[in-house]
Amino acid sequence: KLLDFPQDFLWGASTSAYQVEGGWDADGKSPSIIDMYEHPAGYADFTVASDHYHRFEEDIALFAQMGLKAYRFSIAWTRILPNGTGEVNRAGVEHYRAVIRACRKYNIEPIVTMYHFDLPWCLEQQGGWLNRATIDAFEAYCRVLLEEYGDAVKYWLTINEQNTMILHPGAIGLPKGGVLPSRRELYQMNHHMMLAQARVMKLCHAMCSQAKIGPALNLTAMYPETCRPEDAIAAHNWEVLRCWNFADVPVFGWYHPLAVRYLEDRGLMPDVQPGDRETLSGAHPDFIAMNYYSTATIAASRGDASDVSARAGDQQIMLGEEGVYRAAENPYVGKTKYGWVIDPTGFRYTLRKVCERYHLPILITENGIGAPDVLEDDGSIHDPYRIEFYEQHLHAMREAITDGVEMMGYCPWSALDVVSTHQGYAKRYGFIYVDRDEQDCRSMRRLPKDSFYWYQKTIAENGKNL
Numbered sequence: 263k264l265l266d267f268p269q270d271f272l273w274g275a276s277t278s279a280y281q282v283e284g285g286w287d288a289d290g291k292s293p294s295i296i297d298m299y300e301h302p303a304g305y306a307d308f309t310v311a312s313d314h315y316h317r318f319e320e321d322i323a324l325f326a327q328m329g330l331k332a333y334r335f336s337i338a339w340t341r342i343l344p345n346g347t348g349e350v351n352r353a354g355v356e357h358y359r360a361v362i363r364a365c366r367k368y369n370i371e372p373i374v375t376m377y378h379f380d381l382p383w384c385l386e387q388q389g390g391w392l393n394r395a396t397i398d399a400f401e402a403y404c405r406v407l408l409e410e411y412g413d414a415v416k417y418w419l420t421i422n423e424q425n426t427m428i429l430h431p432g433a434i435g436l437p438k439g440g441v442l443p444s445r446r447e448l449y450q451m452n453h454h455m456m457l458a459q460a461r462v463m464k465l466c467h468a469m470c471s472q473a474k475i476g477p478a479l480n481l482t483a484m485y486p487e488t489c490r491p492e493d494a495i496a497a498h499n500w501e502v503l504r505c506w507n508f509a510d511v512p513v514f515g516w517y518h519p520l521a522v523r524y525l526e527d528r529g530l531m532p533d534v535q536p537g538d539r540e541t542l543s544g545a546h547p548d549f550i551a552m553n554y555y556s557t558a559t560i561a562a563s564r565g566d567a568s569d570v571s572a573r574a575g576d577q578q579i580m581l582g583e584e585g586v587y588r589a590a591e592n593p594y595v596g597k598t599k600y601g602w603v604i605d606p607t608g609f610r611y612t613l614r615k616v617c618e619r620y621h622l623p624i625l626i627t628e629n630g631i632g633a634p635d636v637l638e639d640d641g642s643i644h645d646p647y648r649i650e651f652y653e654q655h656l657h658a659m660r661e662a663i664t665d666g667v668e669m670m671g672y673c674p675w676s677a678l679d680v681v682s683t684h685q686g687y688a689k690r691y692g693f694i695y696v697d698r699d700e701q702d703c704r705s706m707r708r709l710p711k712d713s714f715y716w717y718q719k720t721i722a723e724n725g726k727n728l
């Protein structure tokens with residue numbers, strides 16, 4: 263018999279600042295890397311996005327109508343500290359105070375991401391995450407957040423999808439000229455982000471004894487393509503390099519042992535300064551926040567360049583590595599219109615693995631299906647594929663709870679339509695439709711999709727229908 267969802271389960275939904283807010287230079291905000299990067303031609307710009315910056319009251323009122331008990335959003339560093347560090351922009355601080363107040367008005371728990379891809383451009387120009395000074399800047403920024411909102415926010419997320427930023431840096435846009443950092447540089451940046459995260463987890467616990475904080479990683483279990491032992495080793499290789507190496511550092515204080523050997527063999531191990539190990543082992547998360555979209559299926563390397571291929575429907579994301587692993591097809595799972603694998607059982611499987619590895623409660627901070635939703639003449643949006651996706655994933659999560667996994671909540675992507683990282687408004691995720699397309703802002707009206715009403719009912723029944 264399936265266990266029920268916990269009574270205090272955080273039924274929520276997510277967004278991130280740069281993908282939803284617009285107001286890119288409003289009230290003293292400085293540009294972030296996202297504002298300065300190159301994006302594909304014809305792609306929706308971020309200057310308006312879904313205009314949540316100006317319409318958050320209306321949006322949060324709709325979230326309340328949907329029954330949300332939590333809203334996961336990110337704060338734009340560039341609104342709080344336009345110079346990356348130093349002087350605080352009061353207008354930026356007051357903006358998010360108003361957002362938090364709007365949540366509280368409806369008993370919606372704010373779950374706040376401190377950093378979701380949008381590094382201040384001024385810091386990038388000084389070397390970005392390659393520069394150790396960015397660690398201090400991040401700590402200074404987060405100190406302001408904890409001082410200003412520490413009494414009103416209980417749940418904090420440090421860094422969103424650090425593993426995506428390091429392994430697939432092109433996925434969030436390209437620097438002008440298209441040159442990405444080398445892998446050696448990326449792992450050095452990774453080390454600095456880990457240090458920054460550890461310092462902020464420690465600071466959060468020191469400043470806000472009631473608060474809970476954790477990393478938000480994109481985690482995905484890997485299947486071997488066959489029961490050939492070499493396929494199993496390759497699947498394990500990629501699971502370690504893609505997932506566990508990023509979560510082991512905050513939880514256990516150091517890199518995964520297999521990843522260390524991998525990095526050393528290839529000259530990719532970051533420079534570690536005296537005191538770094540103590541910093542990493544001196545802080546601990548209260549939970550693991552996890553973004554889950556799909557699983558991957560992996561085969562043994564062929565030992566040549568044919569191991570590397572683009573992910574289906576996604577030229578920005580290359581998979582496979584010569585001598586390490588190769589991406590394979592899985593005939594047992596479905597796919598979205600954008601080629602992303604749909605695998606609810608893989609969700610249960612990933613949750614079991616994360617629980618088993620870290621023995622920490624899990625908060626889902628993203629899960630969802632991107633689709634080209636259609637607005638009908640009568641203002642309705644029929645998205646049965648989204649309802650089906652959520653039904654299946656929530657059922658799988660309930661099975662995971664029954665298995666013994668401790669779940670804190672579920673914040674799918676996304677609360678309302680946002681700019682997709684590289685497919686603009688062509689690919690939508692929201693429960694609420696935003697009436698605009700790439701170039702034409704049209705009315706910007708908010709229109710509940712069918713999935714909105716489905717989620718409303720599901721929350722009201724605490725998931726008993728699943």
Ligand code: BGP
Nearest residue numbers: 278422423426632681682683684
């Ligand atoms: C995650 C990001 C989100 C979001 C989502 C959907 O990786 O944390 O910011 O965009 O993926 O991805 P996409 O917009 O590329 O479809």
